[in-house]
Amino acid sequence: EVQLVESGGGLVKPGGSLRLSCVLSGSTFSNVWMSWVRQAPGKGLEWVGRIKSKKDGETTDFAAPAKGRFTISRDDSINTVYLQMNSVKTEDTAVYYCTRGAPSGSFYDYWGLGALVTVSS
């Protein structure tokens, strides 16, 4: 059974940093592209960014609100993807979902349960 488990959420002050982790189990990790999607309270889904597999260059892409502040990395040896969030703003408050890109495209067949990040002073 494929599972994604996020960790690292919590309360952070504006301007601070936080790192989310996500472990994938039940699936080969090294070949998949991993993404982060967030959902602010009472709002819709917002794509944050993704990291491609090592064989595809391990490059990253980001949505405009995350560009320059967030980074995504991966450690294939422990089936883990990370979202490093720097210079956070109150509008970054959301549930952050880790998602697995399907083999045939960048849509998401598996989602984690989400990690709540609250940015507040």
Add this chain to the structure above:
Amino acid sequence: DIQMTQSPSSLSASVGDRVTLTCRASQGISNYLAWYQQKPGKVPKLLIYAASTLQSGVPSRFSGSGSGTDFTLTISCLQPEDFATYYCQNYNSAPLTFGQGTRVEIK
């Protein structure tokens, strides 16, 4: 960036109704379109990808169509468990984008 616009933003329907949700892309995305269902407090669930391919395990009352800029999700006979919010997603090229969602409510 490609903008995804869903309509309506919400609708009320009865069990047994046929409902059609629309998603429009600001530029052509071929068939790189997915639909998700999200119930309150739950994780989004993939329903359809490649505009019209039903994800394994999804009931056949769900269907998708479209290509280019205009897409639809149809629920042929609405069931009680289908009351939820539905999102379309463009995955043609980064940055990937979601529509704002259509909430399907009980009439």
